[in-house]
Every structure is written in C-alpha cells, then in structure tokens.
Amino acid sequence: MAQQAVHNSFWKTNQKALAPWLFLAPGMIMFLVYVIFPIIESIYISFFNWDGLAPAHISQLTSKEYVGLGNYRDLLDDDSFYTSLWNNLKWLVLYMLAVPIGLFVALFLNQKVPGIRLYKSLFFFPFVISQVVVGLLFSWFYAPGFGPLYAIIKSITGSETAILASDTMATYGIILAGLWPQTAYCMILYLTGLNNINPEQVEAARMDGARGLTLLWNIILPQLRPATFIAIVVTVIGSLRSFDLVSIMTGGGPYGSTRVLSYFMFEQALSEYGTAMGYGAAIAFVLFAIMMIFISFFIYRMLQQERNS
Amino acid sequence: MKYMKTLAGLALGLALSASTAMAGEIVLNSDQTDPAPKKAMEELIAGFEKANPDVKVKWNNIDHEGYKAAIRNFLTADAPDVAAWYAGNRMAPFVKAGLFEDVSDVWKDNGLDEQLKSAAASMTIDGKKWGVPYTYYQWGIYYNKDVYKKAGVSEPKNWAEFVANCEKFKAAGIDCLTTGTKALWPGAGIFDYIDMRTNGYEFHMDLTAGKVKWTDPKVKAAFAEWAKITPYISANAAAIDWQDAAALLSQGKAANYVMGNFAVDTFKKGGMTNDNLGFMLFPEITAGIPRAEEAPTDTFHIPSGAKNKADAKKFLAYLASADAQTAMNKTLGQLPVNNKATVGDDPFIQAGFKELSSAYALAQFFDRDAPADMAKAGMEGFQEFMAKPENIDAILARLQKVADKVYK
Structure with a gap:
C-alpha cells in the first residue's frame, strides 16, 4: 500500500x-x-580486412584482421574511388537542373484549362514508377540497334553512338534518365507551393505594373522559398544516393566509368565479385561523411528558419 | 534487373534461414531456375528419392543471380544440407572459411577418383575434395556458316588465317567477332583462349593464381595477339548483353562468337539450325602449345553447418553415379563429368565431348580460376581493352595493382 x-x-x-x-x-x-x-x-568494420565469411561474425574480429586506417589509405590510392567521387560530383551538379526545370513545368501547368489534371498526372507519372523501370526504359531508348535515340543520332550524324557503351557519355546518359523522375518530384513540390501563393500580393504587384519575369522573380519566387528549399534538399540527397539507375543501366560499366560511391561500395562488399567488407565499409563511411556535410547544413538552415519565424 | 534479382535473392536467403530439416530429410539449395536445368533437377531429385525411399529432399530453388549473393548468408546463418556452387577458385573462399565439408570419403567410397577424374583437380584444395561435379560444357567459337559462304571465307586453320578472315568479313560489312560484355564475363572467354593459345595452360593458371605479374611481357604478347582482332569486334559490345550479341550472329550481322555451349539454344531460337550453325575450336596461336580448353564445371557441396550430413553424402554419391549423370545431362544438354556416363547425341554435345576428352587440360573460366576481386577487375580491363586497345599499358598496370592487393 505504502509502496x-x-x-x-x-x-x-x-x-x-x-x-x-x-x-x-x-x-x-x-x-x-x-x-x-x-x-x-x-565504421568499426572499416578498420578491418574482412571478407564477411571468416570469422563468421563481427564480434570475432581480432587483431589479425585489424588494419587500422589501411582501408582508407588504399582508397586514396584507388583510381575507381576517384572515378566514383568525380561521378558523384557530376550527379550533384547536373541533378540540380531538376529544380529549375521542375519550376518551369510547374508554372506551365499551373493554369485552369480543361483536362489540366490529366496533363499534371502525365508529368507526374515518372515519379510514380519505379527507378528500375525508368532505368530499363532509358537503356532501351539508348540501346544500339533498336533504340530510338540511337536511330535518331544515326540518321543525323551517320555515326553509330551507343551512349551507354561510351565511357565519356554513359554517366550523362544515366543522369538524364535520373532527371526525368526528379523533375517530376520538384514539379509537384512547386505545384503545391503555387497553390499557397497569396493572390492579393500578385494582384497588388500587377497593379504596380509588375509583369512576366519581374513578377516571377520578385513576387512569386520569394513565396515559393520553402518549396525551393525542400526541392534542393531532396535533389542533393537523391543525387548522392544514386544507385538503382547505375545498377540497372550499366552496372558501373563500361569498365567502371559510371561508378558512383554507393555503387562502388556495393560492388566491393556485396556483389557477386565483391568480398571486401572492410573496404566497402570504408567507402560507405566516406559517402556518409560527404552526406553529413550537406545534411548538417540543411538542418542548420531549418533550425534558423524556425527560430526566425 | 540484376539489382532486383540480387535483392530478391537476399530476401529469399533470409526467408530460407527459417527452413530446417527433419530426420530423413535433406534441404537442398540451388539456382536452377531456367527451364532445362529446373527439369533436370526435378528428375534428379525424383530419382534419388526412388533410390533412397527413406530420405526426402526439400528443394529451395533460387534465382541464378540472386543465389550468388544469398549463398554467403545461408552458409553462415542457417546452412542447408546440400548447396550448388562451382569448382575451382570460386569455391576456395568457402573452403578456406571452413564453410564446406570435406567429402573426400564420398569420392573414395564410390570410386569417384577414377570416374570423375577429369574434374578431380578442380575439386581439390589442400589435397582434399570439397564437392561433387555433375556437369560441364565446352567453350569454343560458334559461327554462322551462311555468313562464311557469303563472304567467301573458309574455316580458319590457325590464328593467322582467322585474322586474315576478319579483314574479308570487314570488307563484306560483317563483324568478324561479336560479343556482349554488359555483364563483363563474355569478354573473359576471349582472353582465356588467347592467353592459353599464346602462352599455354600452365602460364594462364599461374596468372590467375597470382604467380605471374600482369605486367609480364608474355601477358603483353597475348594482348598483342588480341589487338589484331579488336578492330573487327562488334562496336558497342560494352552496352549489350550476350543474348543481343547472339542475335547479331543469328541475323548474319556477325560471323564468330566465342561462347559456351549453353548459347546454342539462344542461336537456335534466333532461327539457326544444325545446318548453318557451326562450331570450331579456338584456333592455334603459338604453334606446338598443347591445346587446353574452357570447361566450367557445376558442382554440389555439403555445407559444414549441415544437419543431416549422412543423407547429404548419399545424395552426392547418387549425383556422382554414371546413371544419374547420363539422365541429368541429357535434359541439360551438357556433358556428364562421370566417364562411365553416356553422352547425348546432339551434334554440339558430341563436338564438345570430342573437344574436351582430347584436351591437354581444362580451365574453369576466368571468373572461377581467379579470385573474385581479381576476376572483376580483370574483366573490366578486358572490356576496356576491346574498346580502347591503346590503353593497354594503363590497364595492365592497374590490374597488377589490384593483384598486389588480392594475392598478398
């Protein structure tokens, strides 16, 4: 009772x-x-030279397998690592195109004409289907022999260009495929943003004689800032996570030229020919560190905004 | 596609870990999802259960690509009693990790050292046998006879003639050699043959075992032979699958294809028949070198974590028998390993039997002879070489760098 x-x-x-x-x-x-x-x-595994088989569990790793920072040193000496890093950078920069294109499409679709809902859903369609399907569609699109783009290039230039077989073009080919669903994502973010635009402000601006780009830049865009912020965040993270498309479209090839860090990690640690768990973990940590830079920045921005509002 | 399959395999591997065998039951994991192999397995299991009425087989059939990822999980997490895998260096990591059971006694008790002699070496590590082989198939050059006629070319007797033919095919607007290296491995078949024909079987084995450097002048000599035909290999090979390249051959757009016998099915589906599909041995490059061939062997093993090893050994013994291998390979359309077994009467299987039984030595294929990490880097190098032969020095230096790490 007392208790x-x-x-x-x-x-x-x-x-x-x-x-x-x-x-x-x-x-x-x-x-x-x-x-x-x-x-x-x-992170712990990344300090060991471990194939994932012997010893059977992480807890049994001993000083025999311990290599300290060896995996990271190897990484700095690995050409594939620099290829992956460089490709990640290409992804990061070019993927950003999804934001302005998404905005453009959203502005274009933000009107009241019959059937606009159908058009909107058609534009949104690529985001709904799986990345695997997008990858397959585009690899057929580029395919030598029967791909439409291949046929178009051949009829214009006469040269037989298989984009995914070329070490200089393949990465751009994959990024283009990635931009298709990503643009749809940004578009939908902007469309919801456009719904919340204050019509009175637009009206007032119109009365003051603002039109076209001036109106867009000074009145619409500032009100879309939250949407822009989210669009940039998801695009940055999406570009760093790029894995599905690389895996489906080229498998990192031709000769490793389309590798990105996440795929490189998978190849080294988990794929058919990869048994280097420690090395893969080291790659994963580098990718994690790169992501942390962006994520910390975004969180910092978000906190700041919350404080200001 | 591959990614999806891998994921599916992983998921399956996890799901399977719940399956445990009862007494008198063996759990068998394998990857025979294609129609012919699947049928062959069903017949094998039915035959085994008939011969051993007290043992039931519980068969988990896993998608081919997914299996390669799943096996690592199920061997360590919850092992079946019998698992399918491959001979040679491909089984070495599992043997070294103590995940496969020594089955030397099955070999000894059933006289397999004699009957499975041709594959004995590739099943042996540290003087012990680690599994039982049941089938293999030949590699060689498949060619389109109609295209040969059209270009006015006859079957080459040696490498010089093969290269000279390529020139004529080019003039006729036909790819002399086709391949599709999107999945990397088809390119390795070409390298294996060129290296074995230029430098011999022992050198090739030393190279895949890390005893010879990739920067060795003899390796470079092999690539120099390869460079003679790189201008005549289908452009864009890196972007297409091996089946797409097989279509090029069936359609008469390409003349030759270095491939395994499993491709015959694909050629025939593409409209070819026994009359216009030809098969020849890879031509001699350095005169006088004993002829070695590629013959990848498929095998079954007992994981060391198996619960019913006694019955699993019965299964391996049955699998090794001449009758079982005759029946199975008839359905598979491949060659039995047991030398007492009867070979099917298909002309390509007969040709393969002649090729392999008269060969000096058999290689398993680059990605089974070389350790996995080395195989991957090597096959990427071959792919790059075919697209950009001028990069040869950089490629070999890179391969040696990988080798330094892999074989240390």
Missing part, C-alpha cells in the same frame, strides 16, 4: 517530464537499433 503511494507520487511529480520520453521511446529505440548502431558498426 504504491510512493510509486504514485513519483509518477505524479515527474509525469510532465517523463511523458514525452515515453512517447519518444519507441521511435528512439528503432532509430538507435536500425540507424545509429549500424553506422557505428560499419
């Missing part, structure tokens, strides 16, 4: 402080087990 009273009073006095933690606990535990712990584990 329960003590218990009750403890709960009563601390209820306000404890309740949020109780509600947060399930999510936090999940996050800890499935995100934080694996990150720490894979």
Whole structure:
C-alpha cells in the first residue's frame, strides 16, 4: 500500500517530464537499433580486412584482421574511388537542373484549362514508377540497334553512338534518365507551393505594373522559398544516393566509368565479385561523411528558419 | 534487373534461414531456375528419392543471380544440407572459411577418383575434395556458316588465317567477332583462349593464381595477339548483353562468337539450325602449345553447418553415379563429368565431348580460376581493352595493382 503511494507520487511529480520520453521511446529505440548502431558498426568494420565469411561474425574480429586506417589509405590510392567521387560530383551538379526545370513545368501547368489534371498526372507519372523501370526504359531508348535515340543520332550524324557503351557519355546518359523522375518530384513540390501563393500580393504587384519575369522573380519566387528549399534538399540527397539507375543501366560499366560511391561500395562488399567488407565499409563511411556535410547544413538552415519565424 | 534479382535473392536467403530439416530429410539449395536445368533437377531429385525411399529432399530453388549473393548468408546463418556452387577458385573462399565439408570419403567410397577424374583437380584444395561435379560444357567459337559462304571465307586453320578472315568479313560489312560484355564475363572467354593459345595452360593458371605479374611481357604478347582482332569486334559490345550479341550472329550481322555451349539454344531460337550453325575450336596461336580448353564445371557441396550430413553424402554419391549423370545431362544438354556416363547425341554435345576428352587440360573460366576481386577487375580491363586497345599499358598496370592487393 505504502509502496504504491510512493510509486504514485513519483509518477505524479515527474509525469510532465517523463511523458514525452515515453512517447519518444519507441521511435528512439528503432532509430538507435536500425540507424545509429549500424553506422557505428560499419565504421568499426572499416578498420578491418574482412571478407564477411571468416570469422563468421563481427564480434570475432581480432587483431589479425585489424588494419587500422589501411582501408582508407588504399582508397586514396584507388583510381575507381576517384572515378566514383568525380561521378558523384557530376550527379550533384547536373541533378540540380531538376529544380529549375521542375519550376518551369510547374508554372506551365499551373493554369485552369480543361483536362489540366490529366496533363499534371502525365508529368507526374515518372515519379510514380519505379527507378528500375525508368532505368530499363532509358537503356532501351539508348540501346544500339533498336533504340530510338540511337536511330535518331544515326540518321543525323551517320555515326553509330551507343551512349551507354561510351565511357565519356554513359554517366550523362544515366543522369538524364535520373532527371526525368526528379523533375517530376520538384514539379509537384512547386505545384503545391503555387497553390499557397497569396493572390492579393500578385494582384497588388500587377497593379504596380509588375509583369512576366519581374513578377516571377520578385513576387512569386520569394513565396515559393520553402518549396525551393525542400526541392534542393531532396535533389542533393537523391543525387548522392544514386544507385538503382547505375545498377540497372550499366552496372558501373563500361569498365567502371559510371561508378558512383554507393555503387562502388556495393560492388566491393556485396556483389557477386565483391568480398571486401572492410573496404566497402570504408567507402560507405566516406559517402556518409560527404552526406553529413550537406545534411548538417540543411538542418542548420531549418533550425534558423524556425527560430526566425 | 540484376539489382532486383540480387535483392530478391537476399530476401529469399533470409526467408530460407527459417527452413530446417527433419530426420530423413535433406534441404537442398540451388539456382536452377531456367527451364532445362529446373527439369533436370526435378528428375534428379525424383530419382534419388526412388533410390533412397527413406530420405526426402526439400528443394529451395533460387534465382541464378540472386543465389550468388544469398549463398554467403545461408552458409553462415542457417546452412542447408546440400548447396550448388562451382569448382575451382570460386569455391576456395568457402573452403578456406571452413564453410564446406570435406567429402573426400564420398569420392573414395564410390570410386569417384577414377570416374570423375577429369574434374578431380578442380575439386581439390589442400589435397582434399570439397564437392561433387555433375556437369560441364565446352567453350569454343560458334559461327554462322551462311555468313562464311557469303563472304567467301573458309574455316580458319590457325590464328593467322582467322585474322586474315576478319579483314574479308570487314570488307563484306560483317563483324568478324561479336560479343556482349554488359555483364563483363563474355569478354573473359576471349582472353582465356588467347592467353592459353599464346602462352599455354600452365602460364594462364599461374596468372590467375597470382604467380605471374600482369605486367609480364608474355601477358603483353597475348594482348598483342588480341589487338589484331579488336578492330573487327562488334562496336558497342560494352552496352549489350550476350543474348543481343547472339542475335547479331543469328541475323548474319556477325560471323564468330566465342561462347559456351549453353548459347546454342539462344542461336537456335534466333532461327539457326544444325545446318548453318557451326562450331570450331579456338584456333592455334603459338604453334606446338598443347591445346587446353574452357570447361566450367557445376558442382554440389555439403555445407559444414549441415544437419543431416549422412543423407547429404548419399545424395552426392547418387549425383556422382554414371546413371544419374547420363539422365541429368541429357535434359541439360551438357556433358556428364562421370566417364562411365553416356553422352547425348546432339551434334554440339558430341563436338564438345570430342573437344574436351582430347584436351591437354581444362580451365574453369576466368571468373572461377581467379579470385573474385581479381576476376572483376580483370574483366573490366578486358572490356576496356576491346574498346580502347591503346590503353593497354594503363590497364595492365592497374590490374597488377589490384593483384598486389588480392594475392598478398
């Protein structure tokens, strides 16, 4: 009896402080087990030379397999790593085109004509279908022999260009495929943004004689800023995560020229010919570090905005 | 596609880990999802259960590409009693990690050292046998006889003639040699043959085992032979699958294709028949070198974590028997390893039997003879070489760098 009273009073006095933690606990535990712990584990693995088979479990790794920063040193001496890094940079820069193109399409579709809903859904379609399908479609599009683009290039220039067989063009070919769904994503973000535009401001600006680009730049865009921010965030992260398309369209080829870090990691650690778990973990950590730069910046911006508003 | 399959395989591998065998039951994991291999497996299992009424086989059939990723998981997590895999260096990592069971006793008790002699070397590591081979198939050059006629070219007797033919094919607007290296491995078949014909079997084995440097002048000599035909190989080979290249041959756009016998099916589906599809041995390059051939061998193993090893060994013994191999390979359209077994009467299988039984030595194929990491880098190098032969020095230097890491 007395005990329960003590218990009750403890709960009563601390209820306000404890309740949020109780509600947060399930999510936090999940996050800890499935995100934080694996990150720490894979950083740990990156210090070992391990093939994932012997010893059978991470806990059995000994000083025999320990190589310290050896994997990272090897990475700095690996041409494939620089190819992947450089390709990631190409992805990052060119993927950004999705934001302005998405904005353009959104502005174009933001009108009231019969059947506009159909057009909107057609433009949004590539984002709904799987990346695997997008990759297959584009690789057929480029395919030597029967691909439409291949036929077009041949009829214009007379040369037989297979984009995915060329080490200089293949990466751009894949990025173009990636831009298709990404543009649709940015478009939908902007379309929702455009719905929330204050019509009175636009009206007022019109009365003051603002038209066309001036109106867009000074009145519309500032109001779309939250949409732009999200569009940039998802595009940056999307470009760094690029894996599906590379895997489907070229498998990193021809001769490794379309590798990106995430695919390079998969190749080294998990693919048919890859058994270097430690090396793969080291690549994963480098990719993680690069992502962290962007993510920290975005979080910082978000916190700042929240404070200002 | 491949990615999806890998994922599916991983998922399957995880799902399978729940499967446990009861007494008198063996769990068998394999990757025979194509129609012919699947049928051959069904017949094999039915035959085994008939011969051993007290043992039931629980068969998990996993997609071919996915299997390669799944096997690592199920061998360590929850091992089946029998697992399909490959001979040569491809099984070495599992043997070294202690994941495969030594089955030397199955070989000894059933007289397999004699009957499976041709594959004994490729099943041996550290003087012990680690599995049982049941089928292999030949590689060689498949060619379109109609195209040969059209270009006025006859079957080459040696490498010089082959190269000279290429010139004539080019004049006729036909690709002398075709290949599709999107999945990398088809290019390795060409390299294996050119190296074995230029430098011999022992040198090639030393190279794949890391005993010879990639920067060795003899390796360069092999690539120099290859360079003679690179201008005549189908352009854009790097972007197409091997089946697409097979179509080029069937359609008469290409003359020759270095391939394994499994491709015959694809050629025939493309409209070719026994009359216009030809098969020849890869021509001699350096005169007098004993003729070695490619003959990748498929095998079954007992994982060391198996729960019912006694019955699993019965299964391997049955699989090794002449009768079982005759029946299975008849359905597969391949060659039995057991020398007491009967070979099918298909002309290509007969040709393969003649080729392999008279060969000096058999190689397993580049990606089974060389360790996985080396194989991957090597095959990428071959792909690059065919597109840009001028990069040869950079390619070989890079391969040596990989070799330094892999073989240390």
